[in-house]
Amino acid sequence: MAHSTGLGTPAQLADPNYTPPLAKAVPLGIQHVLAMFVSNVTPAIIVCGAAGFGFGSNSPDFPQMIYMIQMSMFFAGIATLFQTIGVGPVGARLPIVQGTSFAFIPIMIPLVAGKGVDAIAVLMGGILVGGLFHATLGLFIGRLRFALPPLVTGLVVTMIGLALVKVGVQYAAGGVPAIGTPDYGSLMNWTMAGTVILVTLALKFFARGMISVSAVLIGLLAGYGVALMMGQVSFASVGRAAPFALPDPLHFGLEFSVAAIVGFCLMGIVSAVETVGDVSGICKGGAGREATDKEIQGATFADGLGTAVSGLFGALPNTSFSQNVGLIAMTGVMSRHVVTIGGLFLILCGLMPKVGAIISTVPIEVLGGGVIVMFGMVVAAGISMLSDVTWNRRNMVIFAIALSLGLGLQLEPEALQHLPQTLKVLATSGILPAAAIAIVLNLILPEELAAEATEEISGSLSGQGKGSMPGE
Template sequence: MSATSIGTPEQLRDPNYTPPIAKAVPLGIQHVLAMFVSNVTPAIIVCGAAGFGFGSNSPDFPQMIYMIQMSMFFAGIATLFQTIGVGPVGARLPIVQGTSFAFIPIMIPLVAGKGVDAIAVLMGGIVVGGLFHAFLGLFIGKLRFALPPLVTGLVVTMIGLALVKVGIQYAAGGVPAMSQPEYGSLLNWTMAGTVILVTLGLKFFTKGMLSVSAVLIGLLVGYGVAFMLGEVNLGNVGRAAPFALPNPLHFGIEFSVAAIIGFCLMSFVSAVETVGDVSGITKGGAGREATDKEIEGATYADGIGTAISGFFGALPNTSFSQNVGLIAMTGVMSRGVVTIGALFLILCGLIPKVGAVISSVPIEVLGGGVIVMFGMVVAAGISMLSDVDWNRRNMVIFAIALSLGLGLQLEPNALQYLPQTLKVLATSGILPAALIAIVLNLILPQELSGEATEEVSGGMSGHGTGLKGKEEASAANV
């Protein structure tokens, strides 16, 4: 569908312009397809980490269906906050909201192996973290100085690195709590590999809708292969209700210091990510900078949407970057189009059978999809780091933050004598890495920045200095 057939260039840059309904509906569904898998995957991961939800005979299986259902429903609600707005809440821009991957490394230690009862602790942290996130809307623009690409790129990279292990475990047969004797078998990797190969093929050799929906189509093909191999159980689809409304405090609510601190700190990271997404939408879709009012409204919507999600048993919401790229690709800036997509998500969230079908996807098939998605998170972080001027100062900051953050995550017993709250936060990996990078970036003298060509470890003179550093190194060699 070409942009010129939808409206004039001026109309396409106007957020308030809505194309004819026959074209607006498929455009809205295209936004849903671009984010659908990423939106429901965190619920499956959290349920798996808690040790419930998988297997049709599990008494906790309906709880996973409910969380998947709420992931869709409240992604739609939060998106409406952004597109339509309520008072100061919402950017009134085509921002698609969805369940955030960034919080998974915080959530897994809080629920690991503790069953459905542990979910109440998450909900308490999500509600408080969401309110804190909304509070950040008052001054988020003034804090961006503390978060250069060195810090944000490191954080995004750490999020991806924290998740890649989960992708491999799923592809091999599940996390340890749900592993079977055939863990790592050729059958399991055949299902996962099918998803990866189909996704790569569509992403690189097709265009338009097929390319945008590559992961989703890859999962559907993998699901078909798993069905033919007899690995799909659809028994719960028939038992799922045809319609159900959200249930307040479905999992209960419990307030934990570790959860509250962890969610509030990650909310800060998420708020900065949203600022970047809003700027990306206005630049890519309208060719202008985002206004302060738009950034503040988007941050309020992020936080309020997350707090409401937690109250009803869903996970934290944030703006979805893949949809920012979709707007730049289609050239359609219409918030009406995204509103249609949000309504479609809400409809899916009211039909538990949709959640039951999603929950019937074998964990190995899902593993193939998340290997691609989590790898892309790492790649996005590395892309952000490419903007860093890699002088000695920045290399030292990155090295220390990465070593301590990733090291503590890989070896949590190194802090076994810490109080439980501090241990959970410190071994998340992301939080210590982010805090170390932020503090060192603020306190280390900038004078070291001039030493970009000084020999560093193994004769790496002038290497990895970013665009500016590369130009200086090139000039020095002439």
């Protein structure tokens, strides 16, 4: 049991204000960082790659990617401190780890695709406004939850994963710049990516404790080792990186675009709902109680403020990290001060560009292996949320239409070539149309349809009724 390790009594461990002995609190804090580290820096690499800069230490814009990686760490730490320490109404004062959000990537990629480093200013404008909008949701987040049942939230999370799996495969095969070249999809590329996938799966299924939690990180290290042996790693950028550097205000500039602002504001609603779920999970798993309205409001304020501040310094949107919620349930340590230590460690890493430079030496194929696993897990998380849905005629119709149009428009964006550019970017993201359709249909379709039995529709589809799937 947790209290036999010298961490404290069960009552102390369930208290967010309790601090375990420092010799144990520091490793626990760093453990939180290890659990989220890869997921936190990956969005910066993906966005830079989509914009068409950063890869290859000889690229003139390569330092810009190192800077964005650096800021991903620094502002994940700052946003985490907003949550754990709090400032006035901002912060839940709970052990919530903040980090760069995958959810916004499908919105960001169309905004920057192939446009180079200058396009990042549009993202920063959207992140700033979207973050401020996100923060205001804290005033009435409780009243929004009725419009976002598991049918909607599960669909959105599933769509986020489906929108990103293509990126993982492209990276594993050699990256977008390599498409069309003889090396794209080579055995060497897939060997590096495959090593990551196999090691990650092995540790997830056969290891326990922190090794299992850090499976993706260890898998990446294994793939990195294979890449080293193959001569695919260059350390030229590490020597050129400064040992210490402060954040640079408005590093990429600010440019305000309607598409970016609308996209980030709408995804801010999704992120806020995700944070509400994480706060509830932390309180339930760590303290065996429900989250208070004050905690939920404070967490939402911190979520939005952390995102807005990130946009001013060239970092990407922040949100609460669900994998750390599971870590709290696993360790049984509810202390917010443990997570504060983790936040300080992230800030320290963000002040050292050499850390970002080392991360940038990871070959794109190795990262692709990790990304395939991570994005697949996002899809799985969405499907898990959908398992709470009662699959009657009404809900199946809502899901079918939202998924078909959302995924279809994402796969075939030219179907909307006559729309204004702003609307086209939003509509072909996949996530926003799917979410909008699901929310609207869920609110307007009569509940009488919900009385229809699931067996009726299953029977009409198969002609045989329930339980007639092949192999049953």
